Every structure is written in structure tokens, then in C-alpha cells.
Amino acid sequence: xxxxxxxxxxxxxxxxxxxxxEGRVTGLFGASGAGKTSLVNMIAGLLRPDRGTIAIDGxxxxxxxxxxxxxxxxxxxxYVFQDARLFPHxxxxxxxxYGRRMNALADDPDQRKRVTDLLDIGQLLDRRPGKLSGGxxxxxxxxxALLAKPRLLLLDEPLGALDEGRRAEILPxxxxxxxxxxxxxxxxxxxxxxxRQLATQIVLLQRGRVSSFGGVKVLSPS
Amino acid sequence: MFDITPTEWTAxxxxxxxxxxxxxxxxxxxxxxxxxxxxxxxxGKSLVDALVHLPLVxxxxxxxxxxxxxxxxxxxxxxxxxxxxGIVFAFRWTGAxxxxxxxxxxxxxxxxxxxxEAVDRKLEQAAETLGAAPWRVFFNVTLPLAxxxxxxxxxxxxxxxxxxxxxxxxFVSNIPGETQTISSAIYSLIQTPDGDAAAxxxxxxxxxxxxxxxxxxxxxxRRATQRLHGN
Numbered sequence: 011x012x013x014x015x016x017x018x019x020x021x022x023x024x025x026x027x028x029x030x031x032e033g034r035v036t037g038l039f040g041a042s043g044a045g046k047t048s049l050v051n052m053i054a055g056l057l058r059p060d061r062g063t064i065a066i067d068g069x070x071x072x073x074x075x076x077x078x079x080x081x082x083x084x085x086x087x088x089y090v091f092q093d094a095r096l097f098p099h100x101x102x103x104x105x106x107x108y109g110r111r112m113n114a115l116a117d118d119p120d121q122r123k124r125v126t127d128l129l130d131i132g133q134l135l136d137r138r139p140g141k142l143s144g145g146x147x148x149x150x151x152x153x154x155a156l157l158a159k160p161r162l163l164l165l166d167e168p169l170g171a172l173d174e175g176r177r178a179e180i181l182p183x184x185x186x187x188x189x190x191x192x193x194x195x196x197x198x199x200x201x202x203x204x205x206r207q208l209a210t211q212i213v214l215l216q217r218g219r220v221s222s223f224g225g226v227k228v229l230s231p232s
Numbered sequence: 233m234f235d236i237t238p239t240e241w242t243a244x245x246x247x248x249x250x251x252x253x254x255x256x257x258x259x260x261x262x263x264x265x266x267x268x269x270x271x272x273x274x275x276g277k278s279l280v281d282a283l284v285h286l287p288l289v290x291x292x293x294x295x296x297x298x299x300x301x302x303x304x305x306x307x308x309x310x311x312x313x314x315x316x317x318g319i320v321f322a323f324r325w326t327g328a329x330x331x332x333x334x335x336x337x338x339x340x341x342x343x344x345x346x347x348x349e350a351v352d353r354k355l356e357q358a359a360e361t362l363g364a365a366p367w368r369v370f371f372n373v374t375l376p377l378a379x380x381x382x383x384x385x386x387x388x389x390x391x392x393x394x395x396x397x398x399x400x401x402x403f404v405s406n407i408p409g410e411t412q413t414i415s416s417a418i419y420s421l422i423q424t425p426d427g428d429a430a431a432x433x434x435x436x437x438x439x440x441x442x443x444x445x446x447x448x449x450x451x452x453x454r455r456a457t458q459r460l461h462g463n
Binding site for chain 1: 355359362364366
């Protein structure tokens with residue numbers, strides 16, 4: 011379970027968001043500039059809230075009153091960025107293995123096979139990110155995050171940088187991911203159609219505030 | 233004309249040794265400092281930046297004299313090192329390496345700093361989200377991606393070190409076999425009658441070393457850049 015109750019001032023803009031989510035996929039929905047990425051960065055620990063708390067499964071990751079701020083690298087929260095951010099100097103295999111190495115996890119060939127099969131990236135293992143298409147890159151980024159065995163996976167507009175055709179290529183993988191990998195996800199998007207397909211719960215964000223929260227019906231035009 | 237005498241060989245090999253040691257010792261320090269200057273804000277940062285660049289703008293003879301005052305046998309640092317660690321710089325080749333290292337330091341740091349500044353911080357964040365502690369982010373992501381700049385800095389530093397003259401001769405004098413580098417040997421030869429041919433030979437040798445270093449650096453940098461941007 012993810013619990014977020016934070017405020018953060020970013021120049022003229024401010025975020026005041028409170029929500030609790032039990033869903034498999036929490037959709038963070040809102041127009042660009044609504045503060046979705048900042049909120050996700052706070053969950054990841056990349057951004058520090060001015061005030062408030064963030065907790066997963068009862069464990070406090072941030073609590074400004076108690077002076078708690080668990081650094082990003084100790085959070086075990088996976089993050090798939092809009093711009094893949096694969097390490098350009100490592101091949102796909104090394105990129106995929108990075109999180110396992112950093113967390114000193116035992117080698118798990120079964121899981122590796124499951125993830126590479128799920129994402130269809132087995133044939134890319136020896137390539138460098140520079141030689142991949144946008145869609146392939148995003149799939150590898152997804153695999154890289156999963157193989158670090160996170161307890162929560164953040165996806166910040168993972169389809170945002172892709173054209174229509176590529177989106178259609180990736181979306182089924184995300185659906186499979188939701189149904190097969192047992193990792194709760196926070197999915198950020200401004201695309202209502204994507205949200206309907208993926209999210210089990212929606213947090214609607216408007217100008218830094220949570221304007222509604224609930225099932226997918228929150229998205230229906232009113 | 234191209235019979236290099238043993239004395240000249242001594243000067244050539246000494247120069248290479250001095251410049252190599254200076255570069256190898258200065259590089260880790262330079263990387264650490266470049267990282268601080270590129271990525272951290274701290275009190276006195278502009279002062280540190282100015283100090284690093286000082287050898288570039290001070291007359292070399294001034295830098296050499298300051299080194300002599302500080303690291304000479306009776307200098308505060310020199311006396312301490314000699315008494316407690318047995319390290320002596322004054323009139324030794326190690327002193328030549330020290331002065332070459334100091335003089336080349338600004339040239340070494342600058343490209344490294346620029347290349348660290350150019351590393352995409354988003355990649356470092358990605359590494360953090362995958363569980364990499366800050367020092368591992370540095371060694372796994374920042375440093376490999378800044379490698380072309382590190383190599384460029386090392387080569388520039390080496391080239392500067394091998395040609396350094398003013399500070400070195402002021403600090404450790406011009407003792408054949410101990411502190412007489414190519415530059416000071418050329419200087420001595422020009423002062424002696426009939427030294428022209430020998431001086432010219434050393435001029436050619438130093439030109440060859442400099443050009444070889446530049447070509448080597450170019451090759452390294454190209455290979456490193458290729459490595460970074462896919463096979």
C-alpha cells in the first residue's frame with residue numbers, strides 16, 4: 011500500500027497531494043504541468059517534500075517531522091522514465107543486470123528469462139542502447155527496472171516519447187506486466203485511453219492538487 | 233646527427249618518468265577536484281577554482297619559488313615530510329615531478345570538469361533508482377561517461393609536464409641525472425659552445441613525444457566516444 015501526503019513548493023507552482031492507494035496500478039492522471047512527475051519523483055526520493063509523509067506498506071520513506079528521508083538507492087522503488095535512460099556505455103544484458111548487481115541480489119536465471127520473454131527482448135541482449143529503436147529501448151528500461159525486484163514500480167509516461175504505432179507495440183506488454191508480475195505500479199499519463207486500459211485506481215491531479223480519486227470511472231467525461 | 237648521447241638519453245628518460253609520475257599522481261586528485269567543482273556547491277568554491285588555475289597565470293618562476301619555500305628542506309611542509317615520512321622533494325626528481333604536477337594541474341582538471349558537467353544527470357538518477365549508492369553511481373556511470381575528458385586531461389597534463397621548465401628549474405635546479413629534464417638540458421646546451429647539434433636533437437625528441445601523445449590521445453578519445461555511443 012502506498013500512502014502519500016506531501017506539500018512541495020516549486021517556484022510559483024506548488025503541490026499539495028494526499029492519497030492512499032491499494033490498487034495494482036494506480037493511475038496518476040492529469041494535464042501536463044499538473045505536477046505528476048514531481049509527485050512521482052518524491053515517491054522515488056529524487057525530490058524531497060517540504061512537508062509531509064510518504065510510506066509504502068507502513069514503512070516511512072519520508073517524514074519531514076521526524077526528519078526521515080530514505081535515499082533513492084535504498085528505497086527499492088523501480089522507475090521507468092519517459093526517456094528510457096539506458097546506460098549508453100553498457101550493452102542491454104549489462105543494463106538489465108545492473109539493478110541486481112547494485113542490490114546484491116542472487117542471480118535468478120528464471121526471473122531473467124521470464125522478464126526477457128515477457129518483454130520480447132531476448133534477441134537484443136548483446137546490443138548497445140544506441141542501436142535500439144525507441145520502443146525497444148523502453149522495453150529494456152522496463153525489464154531493467156523489474157529485474158531489480160522493486161517493491162513498487164513507477165512509470166512516468168513510458169509511452170510519451172513514442173509515436174502512435176510504437177505505443178500500440180508497448181501497451182500490451184504493460185497489460186501483461188500488470189497481470190503477471192506481482193508488483194504494484196504507479197502509472198503516470200495524460201492519456202485517458204491508456205489509463206482506462208491499465209489503471210485499477212485513478213488519482214486525478216489538477217494544478218498540484220488531487221481533484222478526485224477512485225475507480226476508472228473518475229475518467230469519464232462529466 | 234642522430235647519435236643520442238647517454239647524457240641526452242638520461243634527460244629524455246627522466247623527463248618521461250617525471251611527467252608520467254606527475255600525471256598519474258595528479259589524475260585521481262584532478263578527478264576528485266573536477267567532480268567537486270562540477271557537481272557540488274560549497275563555501276569557498278570560487279577560491280578553490282582560482283587556486284587550481286593559479287599556476288596557469290603566475291610566472292612559473294614564482295610557482296617554483298613558492299614550492300621551494302613550502303617543500304624545500306627547511307620549508308614547513310618539506311621539513312615535515314622529510315622528518316616523518318622520509319620524502320624529500322628538494323633537488324630530487326620527485327621535486328621535478330611535484331612542480332610538473334602542480335604546473336600541469338589546471339590543464340588536467342579543466343577537460344575532466346567539462347566532461348563531468350556534460351554527463352547527463354538523468355542517467356545518474358536512473359542508477360540511483362536501481363539501487364546504486366552515490367559512490368557506485370560515480371564509478372559505474374559518471375566516470376565511464378566522462379572518460380574521453382579524463383583522457384584528454386591526462387594527455388594535456390602530460391604534455392605540459394614534459395615541457396615544464398621555469399618552475400622546475402627554480403625548485404629543483406638543473407642536476408644531470410637527477411633533475412635535468414629535456415627542457416633544462418636544452419637550456420644548458422644552448423648556453424654551452426658547440427651545444428647546438430645536441431640541443432637540436434633534444435628539440436626533435438621532445439617534438440616527437442608531444443606529437444605521439446596528441447595522436448595517442450586522439451585515438452583513445454575516439455575509441456572511448458565510440459564505446460559510449462553504441463558499438
